Amino acid sequence: AAGVIQSPRHLIKEKRETATLKCYPIPRHDTVYWYQQGPGQDPQFLISFYEKMQSDKGSIPDRFSAQQFSDYHSELNMSSLELGDSALYFCASTRTRYRGSSYNSPLHFGNGTRLTVT
């Protein structure tokens, strides 16, 4: 079965550079989530999109932005990178059956993009 695809798998950037991470959800999934997992930390929710509109925002810095495109893929744009942005970035997708309810399909995660800022 098709899974969530993230690219690139690894990315090395210098401080103050920009980075773009891509996420291709499972076909027919309309909701995408971005998570950041620092070393030894739990995944932290950044932002989500439902039907190409921003759905909710978590602990996403103002330097980051994201969008979901007409084909449902999503991109996370990160600018003015800092050393502390080094982390694993996961994208997850689901098909939202009940808007505003927590009883939706479980999230399916991609294998993540490991971003290293030097």
Add this chain to the structure above:
Amino acid sequence: DQQVKQNSPSLSVQEGRISILNCDYTNSMFDYFLWYKKYPAEGPTFLISISSIKDKNEDGRFTVFLNKSAKHLSLHIVPSQPGDSAVYFCAAAGRGGADGLTFGKGTHLIIQP
């Protein structure tokens, strides 16, 4: 403030025995709980979930128990197998809350032969 807590960073269990992973939460708005399993270099994989209207959900070797009054849930794996060695994340979602899941910090389960 950690709303979902997994107080055991690691747990070692002998193959064939029962593995019990624990999770506590503080937010009474959470009404849906999930367990994810994560191998190195892979994303979390959904294992099992439970809604707050139930106190138990079973799927093969995996059973999740929910004690709402204690704000506690646990994942039981019986019997434990070597392939179960991974990091297990407890996650929660709530009515009217953020769409995103709130994760615990994970418990590294090691199955010993």
